[in-house]
Amino acid sequence: MQWSTVHFHVRTPLFSGTGPGQQLSIPGIRGALGFWLRALLGAEVGENTETGERFGTLAARQATVLGMGGRNPRCSPVAMRWAAAPPVPNLSEPGITDEAQRVPRWVAGRPGMRYLLGQGLWTHRPATADPTDTRGLQRPWLDAGTGFDVGVRLPTDPASRELFFATLWLLSNFGGLGARTRRGFGQVTLTLPGDGQPGWWDQPARLDDETGLPAALAHLVTVSTDRDEPSYPRFGLCRTGPTALTSHRNIDTRSTSEHDEIHHVHNVLGTRWRAFRADHQSSGERPTRYTTEYRDVIASDATTDFPLANLGLPVVFDQKDVKVNLHHDGKPLRLGSPHWLRPEASGYRMLTFVHTLCPAGAALVASHRPDTPLAGLDPVKTRVIHTAWNNFDGKKSNWR
Structure with a gap:
């Protein structure tokens, strides 16, 4: 199949690596997509933790979209590559001690943001002779407003293709890329090519009270109702009864x-x-x-x-x-x-x-x-x- 382009627009600072020279990568984007795909598919998996059947079933289902590594690798039917790679992140050079570079305008005077950054991304220590002991941000980041493009070759199977689009939708509306995404960093808005966009793509970013998914996406996951409550997994956005709440x-x-x-x-x-x-x-x-x-x-x-x-x-x-x-x-x-x-x-x-x-x-x-x-x-x-x-x-x- 031909390649399509997905545009990523960064809405909150995106921390793309753990040290100088590290940048956002295609495998990193795949990893984030894998989290939301597992959340989407969680309700299809059993609760047998003793044999590991639950995780094996989940991995096999995930492999139909993103592939699988390990002892029984399976190539992903979704191919991804840079169409327009992101720029070099801020603070990408080693040994930067200039506080002006480590304390950008968006975080200066905002203690609430610094709190959410946490101890791994921000330090209050004053500068010393040790270049690693400098007040401010501790990892490279991409500023809000940054854009980049990812080339995607979609799977031929319609069900796998729609699951992949649903995973992109969840990432765009609820998740993010890089570090501290649970605290609001690394948010990205995704734009699909007009001819490849599903009809439900512009659904409101909220969860349905019954399925845990917008009604337009609920058909993507088949939920069995002939099992007792304890047999359901303790994760996933979709199951009988709400498993995720939004406010x-x-x-x-x-x-x-x-x-x-x-x-x-x-x-x-x-x-x-x-x-x-x-x-x-x-x-x-x-x-x-x-x-x-x-x-x-x-x-x-x-x-x-x-x-x-x-x-x-x-x-x-x-x-x-x-x-x-x-x-x-x-x-x-x-x-x-x-x-x-x-x-x-x-x-x-x-x-x-x-x-x-x-x-x-x-x-x-x-x-x-x-x-x-x-x-x-x-x-x-x-x-x-x-x-x-x-x-x-x-x-x-x-x-x-």
């Missing part, structure tokens, strides 16, 4: 630029999310916010209850050099946040995966007290958190 809140902005408006909303969103997550504030001339978990589990041994785990793991406490994470078979696991924050020009949205995937037998452990498993990771909590966020007034959170 929206408007924010008044007066910026003249669309990107300035989104940056402003992003900053407000980060400020509110910090207050929602950290439910206490110290006294004094320079008060700082902290969590109940820091006070009662990290700074003292008052309890083993750690509901903060429901916002994603690991959780790192620099003040005490402590990390809280899941461990399974002696190895640490990463549990991505089920809550996806998305700033827009008129306000912000949050997508919540109601069910999280956690291997049986995994233990929640704090590095400073490894022999005392923590409690508080609760799959039901995601819905409680989503409702609490919808009702949050920006002051005191009550989701714990």
